[in-house]
Amino acid sequence: MMTPEQQRITAFAAERFGPKAVTTDPHDIEPWLIDWRRRYQGAAPAILSPGSTEEVSALVALANDLGVALVPQGGNTGMVGGAIPPADGSALLVSTRRMHRIRRMDADANLAVAEAGVILGTFREAAEAAGRRFPLDLGARGSATIGGLVSTNAGGVQVLRFGTMRALVAGVEAVLPDGSVHDGLSALKKDNRGYDLNQLLVGAEGTLGIVTAATLRLVPAAAARAVAWVGLESPAKALSLLRRLQAATDMVESFEIMPDDTVALVLAHVPGTRLPLAGTHRWHVLIEAVTSDPAAEAPATVLERMLAEAFEAGLAEDAVIAASEAQAESFWRIRHAISEAERSAGPAVQHDISVPVEDMPRFMVEGGAEAEARFPGTHAIAYGHLGDGNVHFHVRAPKGVDRNRWYAEDAPHITRLVHDMVVAAGGSISAEHGIGQMKRDELARLSTPARMAALRAIKTALDPKLILNPGKLVALAPETLSK
Numbered sequence: 001m002m003t004p005e006q007q008r009i010t011a012f013a014a015e016r017f018g019p020k021a022v023t024t025d026p027h028d029i030e031p032w033l034i035d036w037r038r039r040y041q042g043a044a045p046a047i048l049s050p051g052s053t054e055e056v057s058a059l060v061a062l063a064n065d066l067g068v069a070l071v072p073q074g075g076n077t078g079m080v081g082g083a084i085p086p087a088d089g090s091a092l093l094v095s096t097r098r099m100h101r102i103r104r105m106d107a108d109a110n111l112a113v114a115e116a117g118v119i120l121g122t123f124r125e126a127a128e129a130a131g132r133r134f135p136l137d138l139g140a141r142g143s144a145t146i147g148g149l150v151s152t153n154a155g156g157v158q159v160l161r162f163g164t165m166r167a168l169v170a171g172v173e174a175v176l177p178d179g180s181v182h183d184g185l186s187a188l189k190k191d192n193r194g195y196d197l198n199q200l201l202v203g204a205e206g207t208l209g210i211v212t213a214a215t216l217r218l219v220p221a222a223a224a225r226a227v228a229w230v231g232l233e234s235p236a237k238a239l240s241l242l243r244r245l246q247a248a249t250d251m252v253e254s255f256e257i258m259p260d261d262t263v264a265l266v267l268a269h270v271p272g273t274r275l276p277l278a279g280t281h282r283w284h285v286l287i288e289a290v291t292s293d294p295a296a297e298a299p300a301t302v303l304e305r306m307l308a309e310a311f312e313a314g315l316a317e318d319a320v321i322a323a324s325e326a327q328a329e330s331f332w333r334i335r336h337a338i339s340e341a342e343r344s345a346g347p348a349v350q351h352d353i354s355v356p357v358e359d360m361p362r363f364m365v366e367g368g369a370e371a372e373a374r375f376p377g378t379h380a381i382a383y384g385h386l387g388d389g390n391v392h393f394h395v396r397a398p399k400g401v402d403r404n405r406w407y408a409e410d411a412p413h414i415t416r417l418v419h420d421m422v423v424a425a426g427g428s429i430s431a432e433h434g435i436g437q438m439k440r441d442e443l444a445r446l447s448t449p450a451r452m453a454a455l456r457a458i459k460t461a462l463d464p465k466l467i468l469n470p471g472k473l474v475a476l477a478p479e480t481l482s483k
Contacts, residue, residue, distance in 0.1 A: 002045040005066040006092055010046045012062055017055050020098065023047040032076055032093060033084065036140075037343065037350070039407070040081035040437060043089040044071070051098045053173060053181060053212040059094065060210065060467075061179025069470045070094045072206035074116060074148030077140040079352065080436030082152065082205045082472050091470060096147045099212060105130045110218040111170060111187055116147025116211050123216075132218040133292075135162040135253070139336035147211040153203030155432030157288075157335070160387035161253040162219070164432065165202065171215030172198040177208070177463035187215045200458070205434050206469040208462050220292035226299035227288050227328035228307065230319040231281030235361030235386070237315045238285050242387055244315070245306055251289040251299050256335050257364075258284045258383040266334050269341040273334050277318050285386075286335050288328075338383065338392075347403045348396040349411040351418045355427035357389040364391060367421050371395050375414055390431040393418055419446060435473045444475060 002010065013021045023029060024046045033042045048070075050056045063070050069091035073083040085091040096116035102123065103113040107130045114123050121141040127134045138144065138156035148154075150172065154165045162168065170187035184198040201209050232238055238257050245252050260282050267273050277284075289299035300321055310316040322328035342348055355363045368380035377398030384391045395414050397406045419429045423446050435443050444452055455474045460466075466476055 001089075003068075003090075005068045006045055008066060009059065009062055009068055009092065010048070013048050013050075013055075013059060016058065017050065021049050021051065021055065023049065029093070032073060032095070035079075035081050035084050036077055037079060040084045041087065042071075042085035043087055044085040044091060044093045045089055047093040047095050049095045049098045053099075053175065056094070056096075056099075056175045056210055056212055057179050057181050060175050060177065063092070063467055064178050064465060067465055067467065068092060069467050070210075071469050072096065072147070072151070072210045074145030074151075075119065075140065075143040077144045078148065078152060078436060079350070079433040080430075080438040082434050082436030082469070083148070084437070086471055094210060096145065096210070096212070099147075102126050103213065105132075107132050107218070109187075110220075111215055112218055113171075113185055113213055113215050114146045115213045116145060116150075118146045120144045120146065120149060127218055128221065130218075131221050133221050134168070134216060135219050136165060136168055139339065146214055146216070150202055150211045150214050151204060151206050152434040153432070155385070155388075155390065157254045157256060157385065159385060159390070159432075160255055161250075166199065168217045169198065169202050169214055170217050172201050172211060173213040174201050174209035174211045177465070177468050181212075182209065185213060185215045203434070205436065205473050207459055207473050208468065210468070222290045223292050223294040223296070224298055224300075225288060225290040225328070226303050227286070227322040227331050228303050228319055229276040229322075229331050230285040230287065230307065230310075231277045231279070231317045232283050232285060232315060233281075233317065234283060235364045238283060238386055239357070239361050240313075241285065241310050241315045244310065244313075245287070245289075246387075248306055249289065249302050251291050251296075251302060252287065252387075253290050254286065254288040255385070255387045256286040256383070257386045258286070258335065258338070259381055260284065261379075262338060262381045262383050263334060265345055266337045266341040269344040270333075270337040273337060274330070275334075276320050276331055279318060281317055286331055288332075342394060342396075346397060346399075347401070347406055347411075348394050349407075349414050351391075351393040351395075351415065351422075351429075352431050352433040353391050353393055353418070353422045353427055353429055354389045354431035355391060355422060355425045357387065359425055359427075360384075360386060360389050360391060363421070363425055363427075364393075367391075367393060367418070370421065371414065371417060374417055375410065378414070388431075389427070415442065437471055440471070440473060440475055443473075 099115040100117040171185040364382035
C-alpha cells in the first residue's frame with residue numbers, strides 16, 4: 001500500500017504529466033522489482049516515468065519535501081542490485097526509459113548528447129549512421145541505458161583501448177536530491193571551477209543525483225576490424241601474447257581470456273554456439289583489432305603475422321581469424337553469453353574484481369585453487385578483460401545443494417575469502433559493476449576509514465534526507481544525521 005506521501009507524488013505525476021508517467025498495476029511493476037541475476041527482490045507501489053529533465057526535477061523536488069525515497073532505474077541490467085528498491089515498499093521507482101532522445105550528434109566534434117533512457121545499442125547504431133563509433137560495448141547492449149552506464153561507470157570489452165564510461169563522458173546533466181538541475185553538458189576541455197560534479201556523478205549509482213542526459217565522446221568509424229580466437233596453455237602466456245601485440249600495434253581494442261570449462265558451459269547451455277577451434281585447449285583468448293585509417297595495414301594481416309610469431313615463441317597452440325563479420329559475431333557470442341550460461345548452470349556467487357594487470361594470471365589460477373580447497377565441492381572459474389586487470393571470478397555451488405541455503409550460509413564466506421585475496425593483491429572488490437547493495441557491507445569492511453568517511457560525507461551533504469537510492473553504495477540511516 002502507498003503511504004499518503006507516496007499517493008501525493010503519484011497523483012501529482014499523473015495530473016501534471018499524464019497517465020504514461022505513473023504505473024501502479026502490480027503486474028506491470030513486477031518485472032522491475034527483481035535484478036537480472038534474480039538475487040534481489042524489492043517492492044514498490046508505483047513506477048514514476050518522467051518524460052523530461054523538467055519532469056524529473058519536479059518529482060524529485062516534491063519527494064524531497066515529503067521525505068519519500070526514490071530509486072532511479074534504467075534498463076535494470078545491473079549485476080549488484082543497485083537499481084532494486086527496498087523490500088519494504090518505502091521507495092518509488094523512477095524509470096528513465098521514456099527519456100530516450102538523442103539530442104545532438106556532432107560528428108565533426110566527435111560528441112553526442114543522449115538522454116538517460118537511450119539504449120546503448122540504439123546509441124551505437126546512431127553513431128555509426130553519423131560515420132562515428134561509440135567505443136563501449138557489453139553483452140546487455142540491447143537493454144542497458146545511457147543513464148545506467150554513466151551511473152555505474154560501466155566498463156565492457158573495449159576498456160583496453162578507450163577506458164571505462166568515465167573516460168567517455170564529457171558532460172552530465174542530472175537532477176540533484178533537492179530537485180535542482182546540474183547542467184554540465186558543455187564538454188569544456190578546460191574548467192577549473194572547483195570539484196568536478198560531472199565526474200562525481202559518474203559511478204555514484206544514483207545516490208547523489210538522477211542522471212538525465214550525458215555528453216559522450218565518439219571516435220572515428222572503423223575502417224576495418226579483425227577478430228581472432230586463440231587457444232593457449234595458460235593466462236601467463238596470454239599476457240605475454242598481449243604484451244607482444246601492444247608493442248607492435250595500437251589496433252588491439254579487446255583481449256578477453258576464458259578457461260576451457262567456461263567456454264564448454266556456454267556451448268552446453270546456449271543454442272547456436274560452436275567452438276571456433278578444433279582440439280582441446282586449457283585457455284582461450286578472443287582478440288579484436290580495429291583501425292579507423294583506410295590506408296593502414298589491415299588488422300587481419302597484423303594479427304596473422306603476430307599470431308604466427310606467437311606460435312614460434314610457444315605462446316599460442318592454435319588460432320583462427322574470423323573470415324566474415326558473421327563469424328566474428330559468432331566468436332563474440334560465446335564471450336557475451338557466459339553470464340547467460342552460468343545462470344542456467346545453477347547457483348554461483350559472482351565477483352567482479354580487479355587486480356594489477358601483471359598479477360592477473362597468477363590470481364586467476366591460484367585464487368581459483370584456493371577457493372576450491374577452502375570450500376570443497378565448489379568449482380571456481382575466472383575469466384575477463386586481461387588488459388585492464390578485470391577478473392570475473394565466479395564460484396559455483398556443489399551439485400545438489402539447496403540454492404537458498406547455499407546463498408545464505410556459504411556464499412558470504414566465499415565472498416569474504418575472495419575479497420580478502422583481492423585486497424591482499426592490491427586490487428579492488430568492484431572493477432566495473434559497482435557496489436549496489438551486494439557489495440555495500442564489504443566495501444565498508446575493506447575500505448580505509450578515510451575513504452568511507454569521505455563517501456558518507458559526500459552523500460549526506462548532497463542528500464541530507466537520504467531520499468535517493470537508499471541502501472546502495474554506502475550504508476546510512478536517517479538517525480545517522482543527528483549524530
